[in-house]
């Protein structure tokens with residue numbers, strides 16, 4: 390569907406082949422039990438797709454962001470769900486760009502080999518979602534350790550990850566000169582932390598997302614697990630956000646493709662009034678509109694990824710890609726339900742599941758309003774709102 394705006398046809402083909410082993414019935418069963426797609430994540434890891442962005446010197450495949458986007462797009466377009474593991478791709482950037490040589494040597498080869506998982510990203514707190522600079526979790530230096538206290542919420546995949554990137558305040562708000570300073574990023578080894586100040590509690594959500602809340606009480610983290618410089622954590626997290634937005638946008642494009650393909654084939658075969666419903670323009674046009682939205686979003690994802698790879702500022706394009714793609718996937722989801730009539734609500738068609746899954750991207754990892762606010766202020770020069 391739609392000529393690919395980039396290449397990576399070989400990669401796409403292998404991802405598609407892998408995904409055929411994980412049909413709708415696999416995902417439906419997990420969805421009912423809210424279970425983690427371990428077999429799927431293991432297969433993606435074994436095939437090397439999750440270490441696409443890890444440089445070859447650390448055992449990864451050293452591919453570009455565009456290639457990683459192609460992988461995640463195909464996963465979604467095949468009806469699977471990369472949300473179980475996508476963070477491993479975009480969180481890697483923080484460790485790669487700001488981690489020390491020793492940290493990279495210690496963790497990256499094991500991650501690339503699939504021995505350990507880095508899939509949990511603890512930023513959001515009950516009192517601060519959108520407003521990251523207000524996080525209240527603290528990390529205080531005590532000899533060779535930091536002692537961490539606080540609470541995180543919506544920390545996805547925490548129960549299925551060995552490592553977590555944790556954002557905590559190391560300098561009180563009152564003592565900092567610049568609002569964006571005073572936060573630090575730590576690499577928490579959850580295997581060591583479990584039961585020693587770290588408690589993970591799952592949150593049941595609209596879709597099968599393995600998300601959790603985390604309670605942290607006097608957790609000791611070795612100082613060598615601080616990433617980069619103390620107090621610069623917000624900058625490090627921000628610098629990874631463009632990659633995150635581009636990759637999530639690629640997933641949304643994949644979702645939109647899945648919904649459109651489902652709708653097209655159903656509209657051709659479902660006969661009402663003795664003719665296919667797809668013969669009615671009232672049914673055709675919403676599908677065609679979805680296709681147009683998806684293609685526009687796809688082009689913006691490609692453009693954003695190219696700028697990112699050239700090392701250019703891609704804040705505008707990454708945000709546009711995320712906005713357009715999340716809107717396109719949500720519109721396609723709604724269209725697909727409508728095209729299927731009552732069957733759109735039946736579990737066995739997978740549409741209602743994908744509909745629930747793709748809804749998330751209007752809110753996380755950044756909500757649509759916040760993107761609009763970024764565009765208004767930073768691209769269009771409108772007055773700052775908050």
Ligand SMILES: Cc1cc2nc3c(=O)[nH]c(=O)nc-3n(C[C@H](O)[C@H](O)[C@H](O)COP(=O)(O)OP(=O)(O)OC[C@H]3O[C@@H](n4cnc5c(N)ncnc54)[C@H](O)[C@@H]3O)c2cc1C
Nearest residue numbers: 510511512513518519543544545598600753754756758775
């Ligand atoms: C399933 C799931 C998985 C997640 N996974 C992770 C994870 O792994 N790690 C992690 O750290 N976080 C995660 N999140 C958190 C996610 O990033 C936040 O939910 C998101 O950033 C929004 O924060 P909030 O929920 O606190 O909403 P709030 O900040 O309370 O905002 C509520 C609403 O108000 C709007 N709003 C707020 N301020 C403004 C404003 N100034 N102008 C206009 N509108 C505004 C927002 O757009 C939003 O729609 C996850 C969330 C979910 C639901």
